[in-house]
Amino acid sequence: MSRVLVVDDDASTLASLARAFRLAGHEAVVCDDATRAIVLVKNERFDIVISDVVMPRKDGLAMLAELREAGVTTPIVMVSGQATRGVE
Amino acid sequence: MSLRTRLLALVSAVVAITVVLVTVTVSASARRSFAALDAQRTAALVAQFRREFTLEGQQVGLRLDRIAASDAVVRTAADIASRHDPAAYVNDAGPLATAQGLDFLDLVSNDGRIVSSAHWPAKFGYRHAWATAADAASTREFLQVVELPQEAALGLVAIRRVGGEGGLVVAGGRRLDRQFLQSLVLPPGMRVLLYRNIEPEISRRQLVTASGDASQESALEPLIARVRQTGTEATEVIDWPDGPERISAIPIDGRDGRVLGVLLVGSSERELAALVRRIRWSGVGFGALGIMLGVGLSYMVAARVTRPVEQLAGVARTVAGGEWDVRLDHVRTSGELADLAAAFETMTRQLVDHRERLVQAERVAAWRELARRLAHELKNPLFPMRITLDNLHRATSLPEAEFKEVFDESLTTLATGLTNLNTVIGRFSDFSRMPMPVLEDVSPNAIVTQAVALFRAQLEAPGAPSIRVTLDLDPAAVNLRGDAEQLGRALQNLLLNAIDAMPAGGELTVRTRVIDRAVHVEVSDSGQGLTEEERSRLFTPYYTTKQHGTGLGLAIVQSVVTDHGGRIRVESTPGRGTAFHLELPIGGPASALAQANQRAPGAPR
Numbered sequence: 082m083s084r085v086l087v088v089d090d091d092a093s094t095l096a097s098l099a100r101a102f103r104l105a106g107h108e109a110v111v112c113d114d115a116t117r118a119i120v121l122v123k124n125e126r127f128d129i130v131i132s133d134v135v136m137p138r139k140d141g142l143a144m145l146a147e148l149r150e151a152g153v154t155t156p157i158v159m160v161s162g163q164a165t166r167g168v169e
Numbered sequence: 170m171s172l173r174t175r176l177l178a179l180v181s182a183v184v185a186i187t188v189v190l191v192t193v194t195v196s197a198s199a200r201r202s203f204a205a206l207d208a209q210r211t212a213a214l215v216a217q218f219r220r221e222f223t224l225e226g227q228q229v230g231l232r233l234d235r236i237a238a239s240d241a242v243v244r245t246a247a248d249i250a251s252r253h254d255p256a257a258y259v260n261d262a263g264p265l266a267t268a269q270g271l272d273f274l275d276l277v278s279n280d281g282r283i284v285s286s287a288h289w290p291a292k293f294g295y296r297h298a299w300a301t302a303a304d305a306a307s308t309r310e311f312l313q314v315v316e317l318p319q320e321a322a323l324g325l326v327a328i329r330r331v332g333g334e335g336g337l338v339v340a341g342g343r344r345l346d347r348q349f350l351q352s353l354v355l356p357p358g359m360r361v362l363l364y365r366n367i368e369p370e371i372s373r374r375q376l377v378t379a380s381g382d383a384s385q386e387s388a389l390e391p392l393i394a395r396v397r398q399t400g401t402e403a404t405e406v407i408d409w410p411d412g413p414e415r416i417s418a419i420p421i422d423g424r425d426g427r428v429l430g431v432l433l434v435g436s437s438e439r440e441l442a443a444l445v446r447r448i449r450w451s452g453v454g455f456g457a458l459g460i461m462l463g464v465g466l467s468y469m470v471a472a473r474v475t476r477p478v479e480q481l482a483g484v485a486r487t488v489a490g491g492e493w494d495v496r497l498d499h500v501r502t503s504g505e506l507a508d509l510a511a512a513f514e515t516m517t518r519q520l521v522d523h524r525e526r527l528v529q530a531e532r533v534a535a536w537r538e539l540a541r542r543l544a545h546e547l548k549n550p551l552f553p554m555r556i557t558l559d560n561l562h563r564a565t566s567l568p569e570a571e572f573k574e575v576f577d578e579s580l581t582t583l584a585t586g587l588t589n590l591n592t593v594i595g596r597f598s599d600f601s602r603m604p605m606p607v608l609e610d611v612s613p614n615a616i617v618t619q620a621v622a623l624f625r626a627q628l629e630a631p632g633a634p635s636i637r638v639t640l641d642l643d644p645a646a647v648n649l650r651g652d653a654e655q656l657g658r659a660l661q662n663l664l665l666n667a668i669d670a671m672p673a674g675g676e677l678t679v680r681t682r683v684i685d686r687a688v689h690v691e692v693s694d695s696g697q698g699l700t701e702e703e704r705s706r707l708f709t710p711y712y713t714t715k716q717h718g719t720g721l722g723l724a725i726v727q728s729v730v731t732d733h734g735g736r737i738r739v740e741s742t743p744g745r746g747t748a749f750h751l752e753l754p755i756g757g758p759a760s761a762l763a764q765a766n767q768r769a770p771g772a773p774r
Binding site for chain 1: 353521549552553554556557559560563565567575579580581582586589
């Protein structure tokens with residue numbers, strides 16, 4: 082069993098993703114704000130972080146950069162519905 | 170300056186310059202020919218004068234020879250030589266002079282005393298002024314001032330000797346005066362005057378002409394004075410009331426080289442003046458005629474050139490006004506202008522072609538963008554719905570209670586997703602249905618006030634960012650041809666954008682102004698501003714910087730403004746805020762088109 086942090090500003094996405102992880106037998110923690118997610122990742126142990134890219138206030142990529150700078154090595158998976166330039 | 174005016178000025182200038190040049194050249198050459206002719210005539214007259222002078226001198230010499238050879242004089246000379254009393258011969262000179270037609274005659278003794286004087290008998294016994302025995306050595310005639318009882322006269326005289334040592338000297342001659350001048354043959358337009366230089370000061374009395382006295386001719390005095398002083402020839406043109414006259418003054422010397430007389434040869438320049446006047450007037454006449462012809466000609470040429478150009482300009486204005494389907498059949502041209510017209514027609518056709526292709530390309534691009542945006546908007550709610558369905562599927566194996574929990578949660582998620590999809594579709598549907606504006610007389614100030622009022626509740630709600638709203642309305646902005654509802658919607662979009670740009674609060678200002686027959690509306694915020702890239706893509710439909718938004722807000726604003734014949738622009742400084750500026754023509758879209766046509770190139774301003 083792994084501990085997963087799901088970060089997304091959309092409540093439906095957050096809820097459905099968290100449910101999917103739980104159904105697969107993992108522990109899922111949800112967070113709808115990148116700034117708060119950084120605090121969580123720094124203070125608690127997560128096996129993996131699943132994050133949206135486009136979010137108001139701080140976006141997923143900024144969060145990723147900040148965490149890596151702080152020396153956090155937790156794997157982080159970026160999920161985006163939005164087509165990023167150059168990367169689908 | 171139009172081509173017509175310029176052509177006219179050019180032709181007039183060319184004609185005027187040519188006529189002036191020709192007139193000046195002809196006048197100058199006429200003057201030169203006249204001067205040459207005049208010099209010839211003057212030289213001929215002077216030569217005639219000298220010939221007459223010589224002939225007269227020869228006459229004087231001949232007559233004195235006769236007197237000297239006459240018996241009476243020879244006898245008198247012998248008597249005087251033999252010491253007879255000279256008083257006995259005091260009356261001898263008179264009859265002798267009369268007989269030979271001389272004006273002056275003196276019989277002078279060998280010692281220089283006058284024995285008898287024809288012109289002044291009382292001078293008997295006086296010493297003779299200019300004739301001595303020594304002077305008689307020369308038989309040459311010369312000019313001499315001769316003293317008379319009342320006056321002095323100018324005479325052409327000679328001296329002869331009669332008998333040997335102690336004999337007589339005969340001195341005599343003729344006056345040089347009017348009669349002498351009358352003997353000269355004068356060409357028409359010429360006259361001759363003689364100034365007798367026998368007084369210390371210049372005196373008009375001494376100026377004689379062939380016709381009468383010339384005492385009025387005081388204008389000649391400076392010329393005479395000059396010749397008197399320098400002893401050389403001089404020429405001067407004198408303006409008389411009846412026309413100019415060229416006067417050549419030639420000095421005549423006496424025996425000792427002194428200037429005793431000044432011969433004045435006058436040649437009237439009245440004819441020359443008349444000729445020059447005639448030339449000048451013909452110049453003026455030809456000039457006027459030339460300019461008149463030139464004006465007519467240049468008008469015709471200009472009309473031929475400018476009419477098609479003006480017609481072309483009119484057609485160009487029509488095209489600029491948006492009327493693309495133009496024909497140039499009515500523009501009658503030939504040569505280069507026909508080429509121009511043809512080129513213009515080709516250009517218009519190509520422009521129409523190009524524009525159609527551009528419109529098509531834009532339409533395709535817009536459709537593509539719409540489809541992309543729509544897909545994205547639809548994909549967002551679909552993602553959680555899809556996962557939820559998977560979850561439900563997986564949850565079927567769970568115990569009843571747990572399945573119920575997942576099932577309820579999934580229903581909520583699916584319902585929310587469907588609602589979101591509906592909203593997205595509704596917004597796109599609204600945009601596609603946006604109708605053409607219905608134009609009425611509306612008040613921009615009222616529209617602004619109403620639009621701002623709609624946001625009051627939202628702004629004053631507890632927990633909302635603190636945004637201060639300032640309305641700066643121009644009292645004149647109360648009249649505009651427009652669609653109040655659409656303008657209101659556009660303003661609401663701008664206000665919403667401004668509020669969204671200031672999540673931490675700030676200043677929202679709405680300003681109206683009337684400038685140059687247009688209402689200007691400005692919505693500005695003190696938010697974080699836009700980056701260069703954001704600003705350039707701002708009005709692209711379906712572009713958004715916001716997480717939740719269709720990207721249609723500003724596209725709607727732009728569509729409304731364009732439908733009203735207006736313009737929209739944005740000013741933004743990152744970190745300082747953004748201002749959207751709408752410019753709406755007071756008369757509505759039709760007046761905007763008219764104004765654009767007026768501003769078209771080539772149209773008079």
